[in-house]
Amino acid sequence: MTTSPSEPRPAPAPVDLAVVGAGPAGLAAAVTAASLGLTVALLDAGSRPGGQYYRHPEPALGAARPKALHHDWAAFAGREAELRAHARGGRVRHLAGHQVWSVTGSGTDWTVHARTDDAGAESVPARAVLLATGAYERHLPFPGWTLPGVVGAGGAQAMLKSGLVLPGRRVVVAGSGPLLLAVAASLAAAGARVPAVVEASGYVPYARHPGTLLRNPAKLAEGAVHGGALLRHRVRPLLRHAVVEAHGTDRVEAVTVARLDRDWRPVPGTGRRVPCDAVAVGHGLVPELSLATALGCATRAAADGTVALVLTPGLRTSVPGVWAAGEAGGVGGAPLALTEGEIAAHTIAGRAVPPALVRRRARLRAFADVMGAAHRPGPGWTGWLREETAVCRCEEVPAGRVREAVEDLGATDARTVKLLTRAGMGWCQGRMCGPAVAALAGDGPSADRRPLACPVRLGQLAELPALPVD
Amino acid sequence: MPKRHSPDVVIIGAGVVGAACAYYAARSGLTVAVVDRGPVAGGTTGAGEGNLLVSDKEAGPELDLALLSTRLWRELSATLPPETEYEPKGGLVVAPDEPALRALRAFAEGQRAAGVTATEIPADRLADLEPHLAPGLAGGFHYLQDAQVQPAQAAARLLAASGAALHLGEEVTAILRDPASGAVRGVRTARRELLAPAVLNAAGTWGGEVARLAGVPLPVLPRRGFVLVTEPLPRIVRHKVYAADYIADVASGSAALQSSAVVEGTPGGPVLIGATRERVGFDRSLSTEALRRLAAQAAALFPVLADVQVLRAYHGFRPYLPDHLPAIGADPRVPGLHHACGHEGAGIGLAPATGALVAAALTGTAPPLDPAPFRPGRDFGPADTVPPQEQQS
Numbered sequence: 001m002t003t004s005p006s007e008p009r010p011a012p013a014p015v016d017l018a019v020v021g022a023g024p025a026g027l028a029a030a031v032t033a034a035s036l037g038l039t040v041a042l043l044d045a046g047s048r049p050g051g052q053y054y055r056h057p058e059p060a061l062g063a064a065r066p067k068a069l070h071h072d073w074a075a076f077a078g079r080e081a082e083l084r085a086h087a088r089g090g091r092v093r094h095l096a097g098h099q100v101w102s103v104t105g106s107g108t109d110w111t112v113h114a115r116t117d118d119a120g121a122e123s124v125p126a127r128a129v130l131l132a133t134g135a136y137e138r139h140l141p142f143p144g145w146t147l148p149g150v151v152g153a154g155g156a157q158a159m160l161k162s163g164l165v166l167p168g169r170r171v172v173v174a175g176s177g178p179l180l181l182a183v184a185a186s187l188a189a190a191g192a193r194v195p196a197v198v199e200a201s202g203y204v205p206y207a208r209h210p211g212t213l214l215r216n217p218a219k220l221a222e223g224a225v226h227g228g229a230l231l232r233h234r235v236r237p238l239l240r241h242a243v244v245e246a247h248g249t250d251r252v253e254a255v256t257v258a259r260l261d262r263d264w265r266p267v268p269g270t271g272r273r274v275p276c277d278a279v280a281v282g283h284g285l286v287p288e289l290s291l292a293t294a295l296g297c298a299t300r301a302a303a304d305g306t307v308a309l310v311l312t313p314g315l316r317t318s319v320p321g322v323w324a325a326g327e328a329g330g331v332g333g334a335p336l337a338l339t340e341g342e343i344a345a346h347t348i349a350g351r352a353v354p355p356a357l358v359r360r361r362a363r364l365r366a367f368a369d370v371m372g373a374a375h376r377p378g379p380g381w382t383g384w385l386r387e388e389t390a391v392c393r394c395e396e397v398p399a400g401r402v403r404e405a406v407e408d409l410g411a412t413d414a415r416t417v418k419l420l421t422r423a424g425m426g427w428c429q430g431r432m433c434g435p436a437v438a439a440l441a442g443d444g445p446s447a448d449r450r451p452l453a454c455p456v457r458l459g460q461l462a463e464l465p466a467l468p469v470d
Numbered sequence: 471m472p473k474r475h476s477p478d479v480v481i482i483g484a485g486v487v488g489a490a491c492a493y494y495a496a497r498s499g500l501t502v503a504v505v506d507r508g509p510v511a512g513g514t515t516g517a518g519e520g521n522l523l524v525s526d527k528e529a530g531p532e533l534d535l536a537l538l539s540t541r542l543w544r545e546l547s548a549t550l551p552p553e554t555e556y557e558p559k560g561g562l563v564v565a566p567d568e569p570a571l572r573a574l575r576a577f578a579e580g581q582r583a584a585g586v587t588a589t590e591i592p593a594d595r596l597a598d599l600e601p602h603l604a605p606g607l608a609g610g611f612h613y614l615q616d617a618q619v620q621p622a623q624a625a626a627r628l629l630a631a632s633g634a635a636l637h638l639g640e641e642v643t644a645i646l647r648d649p650a651s652g653a654v655r656g657v658r659t660a661r662r663e664l665l666a667p668a669v670l671n672a673a674g675t676w677g678g679e680v681a682r683l684a685g686v687p688l689p690v691l692p693r694r695g696f697v698l699v700t701e702p703l704p705r706i707v708r709h710k711v712y713a714a715d716y717i718a719d720v721a722s723g724s725a726a727l728q729s730s731a732v733v734e735g736t737p738g739g740p741v742l743i744g745a746t747r748e749r750v751g752f753d754r755s756l757s758t759e760a761l762r763r764l765a766a767q768a769a770a771l772f773p774v775l776a777d778v779q780v781l782r783a784y785h786g787f788r789p790y791l792p793d794h795l796p797a798i799g800a801d802p803r804v805p806g807l808h809h810a811c812g813h814e815g816a817g818i819g820l821a822p823a824t825g826a827l828v829a830a831a832l833t834g835t836a837p838p839l840d841p842a843p844f845r846p847g848r849d850f851g852p853a854d855t856v857p858p859q860e861q862q863s
């Protein structure tokens with residue numbers, strides 16, 4: 001079959017730095033790099049900068065005060081203004097609505113391949129790449145989790161921030177991690193009743209690191225704010241408990257909350273029913289590493305049970321010419337992401353990193369590690385799964401099929417479970433079921449392997465510029 | 471299951487080839503242990519597509535092996551559970567123009583003499599077989615024997631059916647040999663010594679390293695292949711479809727068939743498009759050029775595919791030997807050592823016939839076909855000189 005060679009396109013001049021992701025890390029990196037004299041392309045799938053944390057209310061809603069749900073809106077607003085100034089000055093190209101499916105190249109010669117919202121394509125040449133791709137929510141399935149009304153905790157928070165919509169009127173908040181308190185406080189403040197905040201870990205491990213906590217007064221203040229807000233609404237977290245089942249036919253009507261042992265195994269006979277019309281569940285975040293692992297960047301097991309990138313103090317990955325900042329290097333929150341973005345911009349520009357940034361990063365990372373370890377899922381959580389509980393929602397694979405692959409067919413890792421059951425082969429490419437499948441396979445967390453970071457139209461691949469055969 | 475002290479044969483490799491060998495060895499009455507450093511199907515088998523093709527093989531020893539496998543896969547499909555997804559869907563090879571069609575006709579003529587069922591489909595009947603094919607093709611050939619399995623399932627179910635003792639997550643670090651006779655005595659892993667009078671190297675792309683553990687060379691090399699997987703679609707591709715171009719290489723006199731990506735639907739819905747062939751060692755980086763070619767070839771065959779989403783791409787490393795035939799059977803240099811590796815882009819298809827040959831060699835019974843072309847001690851010739859980016863199915 002003869003294939004018509006694509007038209008050679010004139011290659012645009014490379015920018016000094018391509019930043020993938022315009023969350024706190026990527027935004028801070030882009031404006032800092034531009035102010036240090038670099039030319040920057042900032043690509044992000046979203047239509048506005050801010051990433052997962054800074055969310056703009058839909059303009060149509062006319063909400064006047066997005067700050068109400070953000071602790072440090074000013075830090076963001078300032079950088080967004082800088083971004084606009086650099087864009088006007090021609091130092092930054094902000095490519096919103098550009099989802100990057102692959103980064104190819106080496107050394108100082110990179111191409112960032114993106115698909116655009118209007119079914120278009122753009123390939124951006126760059127001398128260096130910064131991956132600031134953030135994180136997505138960690139989901140641990142439970143019977144009934146596919147019922148309407150069960151939403152991600154981070155998703156609920158995002159909905160509140162951008163649309164000011166409530167997932168229900170009586171919302172149980174469950175899972176593990178510091179985000180739960182924030183979500184519960186936001187929900188309560190927005191007028192929902194929160195019958196229970198169910199936290200699977202104890203907060204005990206925090207107490208073992210009083211120094212780290214004291215060195216992070218802003219974090220403590222944030223916790224106090226949430227705690228205070230919750231007390232006002234008479235919500236107290238239930239520690240070492242989990243939602244082990246959601247009930248309902250067309251929509252969630254109640255949940256069963258049970259006590260957990262140290263390994264997060266539900267203690268028999270401790271279940272009780274809590275009526276509700278929505279559940280916001282979250283178990284923290286998982287770094288989004290598809291682009292990084294496709295490039296061969298080395299990874300490490302993080303304290304929270306996820307896989308994160310191995311980074312130097314200057315935030316280089318193991319691949320020369322590729323840097324990373326923010327959650328990709330380990331989940332740690334928006335202030336850390338901002339700090340890392342600025343550090344990376346300095347090292348990419350060949351400048352010394354201001355010591356204050358280095359100190360702030362060390363402090364925030366230490367705090368993140370303590371939190372991560374405290375909320376790391378215990379191995380016993382799979383005890384609340386039933387054979388028929390869907391683990392992979394895209395491909396409708398129940399826990400029983402995963403267990404069969406592991407026990408009878410010789411699967412010892414998540415990849416083989418996927419090959420044998422299709423779990424993780426659907427639209428989300430395992431972002432939803434990955435941690436659960438790995439746990440059922442008795443496998444440690446494994447790095448994302450997705451050579452395509454997002455779906456691409458076949459025609460777009462076909463129209464890539466042809467390379468000579470050598 | 472109580473563990474036997476010492477199996478009759480230890481198989482290194484739980485890919486589809488090792489699994490098929492375990493199955494046929496066990497069926498011949500041998501006790502079998504299978505060792506793999508990873509999970510079942512964790513090597514190239516997990517990256518394969520599961521085409522069981524006779525259509526792409528010219529008359530010769532590999533086609534004979536493929537035809538025997540075709541029969542054995544059909545038999546197996548009656549025994550193995552439905553998850554194996556055996557589907558005798560047939561292949562359709564299309565020719566873009568008259569010269570290609572004439573070449574395809576001559577190619578099919580040679581195959582027919584070897585036992586292949588190939589029916590010429592005139593241009594105006596192609597749509598009966600594949601309604602979404604691009605217009606303007608010159609014609610094609612329908613190959614009834616082409617079929618499909620799900621490779622990882624096939625390996626796992628063959629292993630389960632073999633009843634072999636499985637040692638997963640254990641790398642073979644040494645092949646034990648009798649100091650006096652040089653004969654193999656078994657293998658060593660970090661956890662155990664498995665003693666057996668026969669050891670089978672079914673380590674696929676890593677077969678050369680395993681052979682080296684026994685002190686013999688076997689020049690198995692990796693050849694990278696990429697596959698594209700689309701979003702789930704209603705059944706728009708019914709057969710295994712690919713286009714054939716004839717390279718008239720009169721000087722070498724070889725009827726080399728250059729073919730484009732195989733496009734096929736799967737029971738789960740996604741369309742698979744694969745695969746490229748490049749000799750780039752174990753390079754794991756994404757080649758956008760490989761993806762471009764696959765996508766362009768698929769869209770040229772099925773224009774409707776241009777607007778579907780590609781959900782993922784993956785790659786694997788085919789095990790190849792310089793003369794493009796697998797090494798199957800006893801190694802004359804080391805008593806008790808057997809090989810079954812180097813199946814390149816056809817190991818899933820060729821696995822059952824390989825297993826049957828290995829079982830015959832292990833038990834000293836008559837082989838189901840002449841094993842001579844595959845003997846491991848043969849002269850493999852020089853490492854071949856195909857350009858590194860050449861592209862076929």
Ligand SMILES: Cc1cc2nc3c(=O)[nH]c(=O)nc-3n(C[C@H](O)[C@H](O)[C@H](O)COP(=O)(O)OP(=O)(O)OC[C@H]3O[C@@H](n4cnc5c(N)ncnc54)[C@H](O)[C@@H]3O)c2cc1C
Nearest residue numbers: 021023024025045051052053100134154326327333334337
């Ligand atoms: C759903 C959710 C809700 C959260 N809610 C809170 C909260 O209420 N309070 C709180 O303190 N923290 C919250 N967090 C955590 C907080 O958002 C992060 O700590 C912070 O945003 C990290 O910044 P970042 O720049 O590393 O990544 P992110 O903010 O995640 O930004 C990453 C950006 O990269 C983009 N991106 C990723 N891959 C690609 C690609 N291939 N192509 C193009 N663009 C890409 C994404 O669209 C995103 O805009 C939440 C996180 C999530 C996931």
Ligand SMILES: Cc1cc2nc3c(=O)[nH]c(=O)nc-3n(C[C@H](O)[C@H](O)[C@H](O)COP(=O)(O)OP(=O)(O)OC[C@H]3O[C@@H](n4cnc5c(N)ncnc54)[C@H](O)[C@@H]3O)c2cc1C
Nearest residue numbers: 485487507513514515518521642674695786816817818819
């Ligand atoms: C992209 C692509 C598409 C393909 N499509 C098809 C197709 O459609 N049809 C087809 O027939 N073929 C296809 N193939 C080829 C096919 O996948 C291979 O020929 C086949 O899988 C080889 O199987 P195997 O069992 O020999 O090797 P493998 O599956 O690689 O198994 C070898 C095993 O040996 C193990 N091992 C290696 N060294 C050691 C050691 N020292 N100790 C313990 N264990 C060890 C490995 O872990 C591995 O599991 C394709 C290949 C690729 C890459």
